Every structure is written in structure tokens, then in C-alpha cells.
Amino acid sequence: MGDFTFAKRMEPITGSAIRELLKLTAKPGMISFAGGNPGNFSLPDEEVAEIIQELLKTNGKNMLQYGPTEGYAPLVYELQKYILEEFGAEVVKDEILPVTGSSQAMDLICKAYLNPGDNVIVESPSFIGNLQCLKIYEANLIPVKSDDKGIIIEDLERLINKYNPKMLYTIPTFQNPTGISMSIDRREKIAELAAKYNMLVAEDDPYHSLRYSGENLPAIKSFDKHGKVALLGSFSKVISPGLRVGFMAGDAALIKKCTICKQSADVHTPTLNQAVVAEFLKRGLLKPNVEKACEVYKQQMDTMLEGLSQIKAVVKYTVPAGGLFIFGEIKEGENVEKYFRKAVDRGVAFVPGSPFHPEGGHENTFRLNFSNSDIDTIKKGMQILKECFDNN
Amino acid sequence: MGDFTFAKRMEPITGSAIRELLKLTAKPGMISFAGGNPGNFSLPDEEVAEIIQELLKTNGKNMLQYGPTEGYAPLVYELQKYILEEFGAEVVKDEILPVTGSSQAMDLICKAYLNPGDNVIVESPSFIGNLQCLKIYEANLIPVKSDDKGIIIEDLERLINKYNPKMLYTIPTFQNPTGISMSIDRREKIAELAAKYNMLVAEDDPYHSLRYSGENLPAIKSFDKHGKVALLGSFSKVISPGLRVGFMAGDAALIKKCTICKQSADVHTPTLNQAVVAEFLKRGLLKPNVEKACEVYKQQMDTMLEGLSQIKAVVKYTVPAGGLFIFGEIKEGENVEKYFRKAVDRGVAFVPGSPFHPEGGHENTFRLNFSNSDIDTIKKGMQILKECFDNN
Structure with a gap:
């Protein structure tokens, strides 16, 4: 009824297929290997309740008041230490x-940073949400081509020379959707390029700490001597x-x-939410929470991999060392769509x-998530x- | 050191002068008539603590889990009732x-909705944050001209005919920065136009409930029969x-x-924060909280108006019926800058x-905020x- 002519930038945008799917799978009883939710068991409701009670009391x-767009100062302070310890990157407050x-x-x-028409190199496959974001900004x-060690450097340099891209968007650790991690030498090489x-380089690293085998890898940002890498971090998967x-x-x-853009986007991130994360870091609660989650996620992943190995139609799948996803x-x-419809019908x-x-x-590929279902559910779902x- | 070429859209953007000022005034002991913070007394820390405790327990x-971009369902339910009661606008869930x-x-x-170069009619003066937002989207x-009853309809229609604007941005109630409210007949007329x-019409109405005299006015949205008005509401000034x-x-x-744009902007508004507001509405806590705030704000405004009346150099100022601001x-x-520097030096x-x-x-105009200082502070500050x- 509004009869609007929307912005030109919205013409190719249809919304996230995954988020539409998630609505479908919100039906009670549905076994969901879609989405990327952390397991409910890993959500620290009691700790958060205690922290908030104390924050609101003291x-x-x-x-509850307005805060600076630049962020809640104690969180910025904790982040500086966290980014060094977890990602190996030395950054200052600003x-x-x-x-x-x-x-x-x-x-x-x-x-x-981006103008319409700017060339941006992305992994394929990559995270739908951020691909959509890039598309909205035209x-x-x-x-770029990848193998089991992440982006292939030769292909990247070839594309750089051909397209003079303004940005590279990459998820180096336990990539979404593949679960693959980039090797340390390629990380260093990307910082150099x-x-x-x-x-x-927009380095999106939300799964970094969810490692079930092998050693913690430094972020691309840790090799960045010229301010050319922006590390994007999240507490969504670990708190x-x-x-x-x-x-x-x-x-x-x-x-x-x-920060200027954020002023008119949402003024600032909610103060209480920032303070909860700051306290979580300060009190040393993050590490045990992640360890607990990893122990369970590893078993869930192994159960799903075992189930996958039993499906004859599945000719190939990744065996990640961490993260939330397996790509098959x-x-x-062939088109996985026909199996998808059948599977949804069967819950x-x-x-x-x-x-x-x-x-x-x-169309022959698919993504499975193992963090959001317990072992029995995974067994049952994989059998179906x-x-x-x-x-x- | 990064040596970036930023997006063209950022070229005319310098950041919010007000937010830069706010940093200046964060010095201890500063009397701040800048900003638009609600009074600390009005922030319901105890109620919020109780609500959060219950939400996290039950x-x-x-x-703490992901939620739908469309919003936390119980909040949408409460908002529907709230928008009808407070703004007189009947809207459905979607x-x-x-x-x-x-x-x-x-x-x-x-x-x-906007393409670069689209014409947008705005009040002058208007809220700096949203003016900046419009500028970033080019x-x-x-x-448009206004008087003490808000936007002058004849001037608006003249501009519409001349510029074929895609949007009107207006703050009809206790406008920022003037404090002026648009009359009911002009509201109706704007919906018709x-x-x-x-x-x-982007109708920004964050101060709607902060009324110290006169009757509650229906929003422009309440007269909107053709889906042409978007009402922007906030709990920042009332919770x-x-x-x-x-x-x-x-x-x-x-x-x-x-909603599609929000998917890749922040996925969803924090669940707990939405749930707190939903509970606040559900439990009927909003009205008493607003009443308490209004009683105090009215006294603070009257004190500030009395102080203003004593300043000979101030030749004109608004006498609002609500909101947070007086415009002088x-x-x-003349240029108010010289007084501004002196005043900041004197705290x-x-x-x-x-x-x-x-x-x-x-340059001869200025905005004063009275919500964030108690009466003694206002007296002292106005004397200075x-x-x-x-x-x-």
C-alpha cells in the first residue's frame, strides 16, 4: 500500500536465505543443523545475571545513561589485552x-570506506550476512580460490593485479561455511600483500577461540605493520x-x-552489554566458558562427521579443527535442494x-551446524x- | 599511517559537533547544559535490575541466544498497544x-529508501545526529520554514512542488533543538500532503511523553491512511x-x-534489552516513571527559563510545553561562540x-538542556x- 520506490542499492537484495530458513526451523521439535547458534548449554546465564546485578547496584x-560512541572505557581496556593474548595483535586504545x-x-x-562499484575480493563460499552487506553497499x-589451507595466495595476487581491489574480506579461522583455517604463512603473506x-583486509574472526585440535593461530592482524588489516571480533560465539x-x-x-558512522547508526553499543563483556574478560570467565564449550562441541562435531561418513550420496566434506560448521x-x-525439502518435511x-x-x-553443496544440537539429536538427525x- | 581513501560519501562529514563537545564537558565538576541526557534520577536502575534478574532466571x-531480526515478539506485542495509546496510531505487527x-x-x-542526491525536506534547526545520517546517505x-506551531504548511507545499522531495524529516513534538510542538491541524495536513x-514522512518523536503542560497530541502517523508516515520512537528519554x-x-x-537492511547492520537488537522494555511496558512501569520525570523536568525548565529571562543579551527564547531543550x-x-568559550572556561x-x-x-543561536542538571545546578549555571x- 505504501507504494514506495526503494533505493537502487536494494534492487539485487532479497534478504538472507539463512535467516528466512531459521524462521522455518523455529517450529517446535525441528532438528536444526541450519543457523550458527552456540549451544544453549554454553550461554552463561548465571554468570551474566550475577555480573549485571552487581553492575546495576554499584x-x-x-x-543506563548515554555512553560515548567510542565505547565503554573499561571494555576498550580489556579488549586491548584480549586482542593481544588471543589474536597476537598489538593495538592501542584508538x-x-x-x-x-x-x-x-x-x-x-x-x-x-567503499564506493559503489568498488572491487572487493571475497572467499567463495563465504558468510551470507556479510556478502549481503557488501552487496547493499554496491x-x-x-x-578468490581457496584450498584446505585457505585462500590461494597466487590466485589472490593475480586478482589484485587484475582488479585493483579496494578490500579483501576473509574469515581465516574455521571459516563460515567451510570450517577451514588459513595456514600461518598465508596469513603473513596476506598482510604483506x-x-x-x-x-x-577485513579479517572476520568470530570462531577464533573455538578450537578442538591443533594450536592457536595468530590473526592476519598480528602481521600487519602498516595499518592495512581490520580485525572483526565477536563475543557471540564465546559468550x-x-x-x-x-x-x-x-x-x-x-x-x-x-566511529563517525556509528554516531548516526546507533549512537553507541548498549552500555550494560559492553560492561557485561568487560567484566567477563576482567574476571577471567571467558577461558573456562570457551573450554567447556569446546569440549562439548568437539564431541558433537565428531558425531556429525561419523554420521556424514555413513551417507553414500555425500562425496566430500570438510573435517574442521574448530568452529561451528561442516561443509559437504x-x-x-546434482542439486541438494531436493534432499533439503525432504529433510525439512521429516523435521x-x-x-x-x-x-x-x-x-x-x-547447488551440490550444503552446510551443517553441530553446535546447536546435543549428541543424541545429532545422531537422530544424521540418520534421517x-x-x-x-x-x- | 593507514593511508586510506575513504568513501566519497564521507567527504563532507566531520562528525557530530555535539558529541565532540560532550567529551569536553565530561570533565568532573562541569555544569552541562549541552547534550540531551535524561536526568540520572529518572533512570530506573532498581526496576531494571529486578526485571533482568527475573528474565535471566526464567x-x-x-x-542470551540469537533472536529474530524482526524483534523480540513480546516487545512487538507491547509496542502495538503502546503506539496506539501514546501516539494514537493503529498499527499491526508487520x-x-x-x-x-x-x-x-x-x-x-x-x-x-534514499538514493544519493534525493531531495529531503528538513526543519531548520533540527537534530544534528539525523542530519548527519541524511548527509552520509548523500x-x-x-x-522548510517553521513558526511556533511547527512547520509552515504553505512553505512545505511550495518546496514539495519545487523539489519533488522523496522524504520529509520532522520532529513534531518538543522539537530538538527548539522545544516547539507542531499543532494538531498541521500534523493532519502533513499526513495528507x-x-x-x-x-x-520520517516522524521522529522521542520526546512525545515528556509533556509539562497541555494535552497529549496524536502523532502525524495517527492521520496516515496511506502508509506514508514512518514513526520513529525511542525509550531513551523515558526509560x-x-x-x-x-x-x-x-x-x-x-x-x-x-528489516533486510538490519540483518546486515546488527542482525538484531539485543534480546535482553528488548525484553526489559517489553516488561517495563507490560508491568505498567512506564507511566509512573514518566510522571516522576516530568514533575522534576518541569521545575528544572522553569528554573532555566527564569535564569534566561535575566540575561539581557538573550533577546529571544522558546518556552516549551515539554521535552528537554530551550532554544535561545x-x-x-552576533556570534554566540565568544560566550561559549567563556562559559566553558568558567565550567x-x-x-x-x-x-x-x-x-x-x-551563529546567534544556542541550545540549552535542562533535564541533566538539578535545580541548584541550573541556578548556578544560569548565573554564570x-x-x-x-x-x-
């Missing part, structure tokens, strides 16, 4: 901006997504521009892989998937 | 979107700005597009009026202002 007016979920960091970078997305070609607290760490000039393939030329949801590919295609995939 | 996992502060609503509307701002000329919860109410097609003028041709901050005017100029303004 500093209540401050918690290089950190708390944001309302790390998705906001991506939005602010696009707003502050970026021209250029997929960023400096050499004056290209900003709580509902709190919507993340951060970006980047060159002070970029942070300043993003059926025979090339199991997952996500077809095509929407993760900016160039389209790849086997029946859907193999009994045609 | 529904903790849900509070016409409501909870947002991370009403500033986000403005950002989402601009993103979903809107062409066209100031919006339909007649297919122009979206807590730190929680960052607001809403927009508009045509379902617009809400849907804005010194002699035309009193206010905001020069020029940045509120999209066309610039008006008198000395700064009158002893030259």
Missing part, C-alpha cells in the same frame, strides 16, 4: 571500537549472541571514520550451499539425513 | 520494527538511553526492506545553534551564563 545510573555485534563492524567499514564481489597493494557485542581493531584513521558436497551436477533442517557463493552455482540422501 | 538461555535506538531507524530508512537537504505527493531500544512503525513494505538567540549578527557548557541548521549560519553573556 554503577546503575552509568549503565585502534579499537566496540560494536553492536561484529556485523556492525562490517557495515561501518563498508559505509566509511561492491563488486570477486571470488595488503601493504604492497594498499588494500584493506552470548543475544548481547550483541563485538569489536573492530584497525588503523586509528579507519576507526575514527567508523554431493555429486557435481531436519540444514542450509543449501549455493547462497554462500557470490558467483552462484554450487542418511535416509533422505540415500533412499531416492 | 528465560535466561533465550535472553508494521513495527524494534531497533537499536531510534537513530538506527533513521539509518535503516535512509539505506532502504541526501540533498532542503530546509504525504499521500498527495507520494512523499515519505534509559544506555539500553539502546527504540522502534519504527510504518508501512509493512518499508518495514520489510528496513542573541542579537542578530558551564551549552551548544551553539549553528550546527543544527543544515544551511549553516544562525548571565555573567558571561552580559559582562562584556
Whole structure:
């Protein structure tokens, strides 16, 4: 009835297929391997309740009053230590901006830095939400090739020379949707290329701490000597997504521009939510919470991998060392859609892989999430998937 | 060091003068008539603590988990009743979107609806934050004339015919920075013009409930029969700005597009924060909280008006019936800047009026806030202002 002519930038945007799917799978009793929710068991409701009670009692007016766009100072202080310890990157106060979920960091970078038509290199497949963000800002997305060690450097340099891209968007650790991690030497190389070609790297690293085997890897940001890497971090997967607290760490000039954009985006990230995360870090609660989650997630992943190995139609799948996702393939030329419909009818949801590919295609791929279902549910769901995939 | 070429849209953007000022005035002991903070006394820390404790105890996992972009369902339910009762506008579920502060609503509307170069009519003076938002989306701002009953309809229609604007941005009730309210017949007329000329009205109404005299006025949205008005509401001035919860109410097609934009802006507004506001509404806590605030704010405003009347250099000022601000003028041709510097040196901050005017100029104007200082502080601060303004 409104009869609106919307902005031109919205014409190719249809909304996140995943978020529409999630609505479908919200039906009671549905087994959901879609989405990327952390397991409910890992959400620290008691600790958060205790922290909030104390914050509101001792500093209540401050918690409920306006705060600076630059962020709640004690959180920025804790973040500085956290980014060094967890990501190996040394940053100062002016290089950190708390944001309302790390998705906001991506939005602010696009707003502050990209013009319509700018070339941006992305992994394919990659995170649908941030691909959509880039599309809304009318970026021209250029997929780079990856293997089991992440982005292939030779292909990246070839594309840089061909397209003179303004930015690279990458998820180096336990990538969404593949679960693959980039090797340490490629991380270092990407930081070098960023400096050499004056290209900003948006390094999205929300799953960094969810490691089930191997050693913690330093972020690309840790190799960044020229302020060319912006690290996007999130507490959604390690504390709580509902709190919507993340951060970006980047060159002070970029942070300043993003802060100006944030002024008129949401003024500031909710104070209480920032303070909860600050206290979580300060009290040393993050590490045990992550350890607890990892122990359970590992078992859930192993159970899902075992189930996948039993499905004949699945010809290939990733075996991640961490994160929340496994990415699978059926025979090339086939379309996973028919199995998807059958599975949803039988009460199991997952996500077809095509929407993760900016160039389209790849209808034979799919993503499974294992963090949001317990072991018995995973066993049951994988048995149903086997029946859907193999009994045609 | 980053050596970035930022987006073209950022070239004319310098950041909010007010937010920079606020940093200046954060010094201890400063009397701040700048900013627009609600009084600390009005922030319901005890009620919020009690509500959160209960929410985390009975529904903790849900509070900390991902939620739908469309908003926390119980809040949408409460908002529907609230919008009808407080603003006189009948809207259904699909016409409501909870947002991370009403500033986000403005950002989402601009993103979903405006193309660079689109003509947007604005009041002059108007809210700096949203003017900046419009500028970042490269809107062409066209100031419309107002008097003590709000926007002058004849001037508005003249500008519509001349510029074919895509949008009107207005703050009809206790306007920021003037404190002036639009008369009911002009509200109705604006809804008619919006339909007649297919122009979206962004009706920003965060101060609506802060009325100290006269009768509650229905929103422009209440006269909107054709889905042409988007009402932007906020709980920042009546519950807590730190929680960052607001809403927009508009045509379902617009809400849907804005929801898609919100997916990649911050995914969803923090669940716990939405739930606190929902409980506040459900438990009937909003009305007594607003009544308590209004009683105090009225006295603070009267004290400030009395102080203003004593300053000879101030030749004109508004006498609002509500809200948070008084707008004043010194002699035309003079610049309030010199008084501003002196006042800050003597420990009193206010905001020069020029940045509120999209066309610039008006250096003889200034804005005073009375909600954030108690009566004794206001008396003291106004005495200092008198000395700064009158002893030259």
C-alpha cells in the first residue's frame, strides 16, 4: 500500500536465505543443523545475571545513561589485552571500537570506506550476512580460490593485479561455511600483500577461540605493520549472541571514520552489554566458558562427521579443527535442494550451499551446524539425513 | 599511517559537533547544559535490575541466544498497544520494527529508501545526529520554514512542488533543538500532503511523553491512511538511553526492506534489552516513571527559563510545553561562540545553534538542556551564563 520506490542499492537484495530458513526451523521439535547458534548449554546465564546485578547496584545510573560512541572505557581496556593474548595483535586504545555485534563492524567499514562499484575480493563460499552487506553497499564481489589451507595466495595476487581491489574480506579461522583455517604463512603473506597493494583486509574472526585440535593461530592482524588489516571480533560465539557485542581493531584513521558512522547508526553499543563483556574478560570467565564449550562441541562435531561418513550420496566434506560448521558436497551436477525439502518435511533442517557463493552455482553443496544440537539429536538427525540422501 | 581513501560519501562529514563537545564537558565538576541526557534520577536502575534478574532466571538461555531480526515478539506485542495509546496510531505487527535506538531507524530508512542526491525536506534547526545520517546517505537537504506551531504548511507545499522531495524529516513534538510542538491541524495536513505527493514522512518523536503542560497530541502517523508516515520512537528519554531500544512503525513494505537492511547492520537488537522494555511496558512501569520525570523536568525548565529571562543579551527564547531543550538567540549578527568559550572556561557548557541548521549560519543561536542538571545546578549555571553573556 505504501507504494514506495526503494533505493537502487536494494534492487539485487532479497534478504538472507539463512535467516528466512531459521524462521522455518523455529517450529517446535525441528532438528536444526541450519543457523550458527552456540549451544544453549554454553550461554552463561548465571554468570551474566550475577555480573549485571552487581553492575546495576554499584554503577546503575552509568549503565543506563548515554555512553560515548567510542565505547565503554573499561571494555576498550580489556579488549586491548584480549586482542593481544588471543589474536597476537598489538593495538592501542584508538585502534579499537566496540560494536553492536561484529556485523556492525562490517557495515561501518563498508559505509566509511567503499564506493559503489568498488572491487572487493571475497572467499567463495563465504558468510551470507556479510556478502549481503557488501552487496547493499554496491561492491563488486570477486571470488578468490581457496584450498584446505585457505585462500590461494597466487590466485589472490593475480586478482589484485587484475582488479585493483579496494578490500579483501576473509574469515581465516574455521571459516563460515567451510570450517577451514588459513595456514600461518598465508596469513603473513596476506598482510604483506595488503601493504604492497594498499588494500584493506577485513579479517572476520568470530570462531577464533573455538578450537578442538591443533594450536592457536595468530590473526592476519598480528602481521600487519602498516595499518592495512581490520580485525572483526565477536563475543557471540564465546559468550552470548543475544548481547550483541563485538569489536573492530584497525588503523586509528579507519576507526575514527567508523566511529563517525556509528554516531548516526546507533549512537553507541548498549552500555550494560559492553560492561557485561568487560567484566567477563576482567574476571577471567571467558577461558573456562570457551573450554567447556569446546569440549562439548568437539564431541558433537565428531558425531556429525561419523554420521556424514555413513551417507553414500555425500562425496566430500570438510573435517574442521574448530568452529561451528561442516561443509559437504554431493555429486557435481546434482542439486541438494531436493534432499533439503525432504529433510525439512521429516523435521531436519540444514542450509543449501549455493547462497554462500557470490558467483552462484554450487547447488551440490550444503552446510551443517553441530553446535546447536546435543549428541543424541545429532545422531537422530544424521540418520534421517542418511535416509533422505540415500533412499531416492 | 593507514593511508586510506575513504568513501566519497564521507567527504563532507566531520562528525557530530555535539558529541565532540560532550567529551569536553565530561570533565568532573562541569555544569552541562549541552547534550540531551535524561536526568540520572529518572533512570530506573532498581526496576531494571529486578526485571533482568527475573528474565535471566526464567528465560535466561533465550535472553542470551540469537533472536529474530524482526524483534523480540513480546516487545512487538507491547509496542502495538503502546503506539496506539501514546501516539494514537493503529498499527499491526508487520508494521513495527524494534531497533537499536531510534537513530538506527533513521539509518535503516535512509539505506532502504534514499538514493544519493534525493531531495529531503528538513526543519531548520533540527537534530544534528539525523542530519548527519541524511548527509552520509548523500541526501540533498532542503530546509522548510517553521513558526511556533511547527512547520509552515504553505512553505512545505511550495518546496514539495519545487523539489519533488522523496522524504520529509520532522520532529513534531518538543522539537530538538527548539522545544516547539507542531499543532494538531498541521500534523493532519502533513499526513495528507504525504499521500498527495507520494512523499515519505520520517516522524521522529522521542520526546512525545515528556509533556509539562497541555494535552497529549496524536502523532502525524495517527492521520496516515496511506502508509506514508514512518514513526520513529525511542525509550531513551523515558526509560534509559544506555539500553539502546527504540522502534519504527510504518508501512509493512518499508518495514520489510528496513528489516533486510538490519540483518546486515546488527542482525538484531539485543534480546535482553528488548525484553526489559517489553516488561517495563507490560508491568505498567512506564507511566509512573514518566510522571516522576516530568514533575522534576518541569521545575528544572522553569528554573532555566527564569535564569534566561535575566540575561539581557538573550533577546529571544522558546518556552516549551515539554521535552528537554530551550532554544535561545542573541542579537542578530552576533556570534554566540565568544560566550561559549567563556562559559566553558568558567565550567558551564551549552551548544551553539549553528550546527543544527543544515544551511549553516544562525551563529546567534544556542541550545540549552535542562533535564541533566538539578535545580541548584541550573541556578548556578544560569548565573554564570548571565555573567558571561552580559559582562562584556
